[in-house]
Amino acid sequence: MTDLAAYMTGVGEAARRAATLMAAAPTAAKDHALQALARRLREAGPALAEANARDLAGARELDAPLLDRLKLNDKILATVAEGCKQIAAMPDPIGEITGVKRRPTGIGVGHMRVPLGVFGMIYESRPNVTIEAASLAIKSGNACILRGGSEALHSNLALAALVGDSLEEAGLPRDAVQLINTTDRAAVGLLIAMPAFVDVIIPRGGKGLIERISREARVPVIKHLDGNCHSYVDAEVDLDLAVAVVDNAKTQKYSPCNATESLLVHAARAADFLPRIGMVFAAKGVEMRGCERALALLDAVPRDLLKPATPEDWDTEYLAPIISIKVVDDLDEAIAHINRHGSHHTDAILTTNHVHAMRFLREVDSASVMVNASTRFADGFEYGLGAEIGISTDKFHARGPVGLEGLTSMKWVVLGQGEIRR
Template identity: 55%
Template sequence: MNINCYMTDLGIRARAASRVLARVSGAEKNAILERIALAIQEQADTLQRANARDVDRALAHGHDAAFIDRLTLSEKVLTMMVKSVRQVAALPDPIGEITSMRMRPTGIQVGQMRVPLGVIGVIYESRPNVTIDAAALCLKSGNAAILRGGSESIESNTAFSVLISEILRTSSLPEDGVQVIDTPDRAAVNKLITMTDYVDVIVPRGGKRLMQKLIGKARVPMIKHLDGVCHVYVDDDADISKALDICDNAKTHRYGTCNTMETLLIARGIAPNILPLLGKLYLDKAVELRVDPAARTILANADIEPLVDATEADWHTEYLAPVLSIRIVDGIDSAIEHINMYGSAHTDAIVTEHYNRAMQFLNEVDSASVIVNASTRFADGFEYGLGTEIGISNNKLHARGPVGLEGLTSLKYIVLGHGEVRL
């Protein structure tokens, strides 16, 4: 296969499809999304058989539990996918929305119209559900999509590709509106991220190694995050019952996600009361604890062992595993300083009953999602009411946080006149 020719052909067809999608009605797009949701339900057995082949191969290659969890299309995951597609369909169509119209002294009216970005390239690794999430969001937002899943999920992605292609082929939407790259050759990715004539934005979803590679080589703009070093800070005025539930969920609900807590910060005043309880909870779930000297003293006095001394590197680390760093801080100012120094601007939470401290945390923590009295695991497009997400961005330009429909659009100025000329 000539990769340059193959990818250029995909780009040409995607660009042509994007021009058609930009003018498709909301009702037509919603009808297609409902057909996709129904097809996932009806073909669940076929999809899971394809996925099982991916999982078996991953197990044979020795991938860890977090990897297998991301790869597996369980009944619960498929049900959530159906709900996500239908939630996207139920959202207002952003395309063509006109806002901020105002009359100028010259007589012209000036406003803005929301429009698609054009062609979205999505590169992802071991999450086959991204194929459906990306297709649903791109179609609803009037964008064409070029999708490139990882080789580890090739069977699952192929099954989803066949499902989507069949629906588009028998619809009013262009079949090339969603194209899945069907070669595992990495040269296809290298080409995709440089196709500035055909691709408007790249959304990478994967590990740090993938992100670093793309950042170094991409010429197409990217919506991305590099790390998910997420924190929970337990304030002196925290409700201990709430804190136990939140800190448990934030770390142990799922280990391999970018919104999982990696560092726990606890105010010095409340630490003797809550840390022994949390320490027992985590060790009962086989979570390795990497602690600073103050945390070690409190946990050792409560006979909570084994413990590992935290290093400077631990405060920077996204484990994606049952490992947790714990640090005792003097108070909210120290917690915010730690988060802004070591965090990845992804998601951080405070547990407190003190209103002013909650507001200070919201104002001063420089992250894409900042949470009061809830788990970091809520930093997710579905949970935020976006239907789903095409990715999470800790960029400050264009899109920040979970990227849904609005994040895949732009604004252009529109001017309505009555024959005015500039003097």
């Protein structure tokens, strides 16, 4: 344990030193490192396959989906290499000076975008996250400390070595991206409690992991716990559009955090809308857990797909072919229900009424609020961020999908000509 503490302090100090150099690194050097990384990822196929095979051999008792996420094949490598090239092609967010206004005293006051410094990333099996986090760190001028899943250690070490070589090739500090080289679980506890060396922690994984990190971290955490997303069908609505969007929001993919988990329908249109969406869901085997009024309108749905909703259903993220359905009396009830039971992630209204659309946008207290669009769009790539390190349901700092800008901070710059304060 003393050795581990010393090791983590060493990692932290090296990250802080590297962060200072990365903050001042020229855009060309950062882009060079990203291009080199893309090239090395394509060239390293056999070596990476060997490291990955060791992890897979050691993880044979894992569930099939977990084993699948651990696998590092040519297609995944090509995708992350392409991601590096795309990030290299994006504008450098660092150093941008905005909004400089002249004050009556003569000074000019504005903002400069700068890196956060050092972020710690804690994640589970998928080794490609190593490259995603490293590439975002490099472009945003941060240093990062990566803690991947113990079952992926060999793959992650091999990937981190490619990152280090690419940084060196570009004349940047190798320690800008460090992977914690131990499977000791106590390393996580140390990483999240080093405010002198780490500016923010980004956890990606199960709810238990994220709750523990939020509770114990001594530095800010960019996180989301749940994606209990809602779609609300208003009284004034294009029914065809609403059916298509709600279907997509629930069924296009069941596992993502931005899938709709709860459907609210205005009482005035419930009799028109619910039987139609009910048949769509039924055809796809989606179980419907409804309030009494909803169930009464879903009587054409096969019995085995219908259940009365319990109070817990309104608070549940299923990540499965299940949806909760509630008939509400008006927009007020819909907004109140979402703000009370939702997870402040992503919620959408389907409406043709402008006043209702604007009220929903303003009053629903979520990271993403949508009008007439599928909640599945809440994603860094779909929003045009180019890359995503996570989605935040906190209100502080970055909210919603977090890309390069979420890894930066704005400091004030004051440009004077010798002004003094009177």
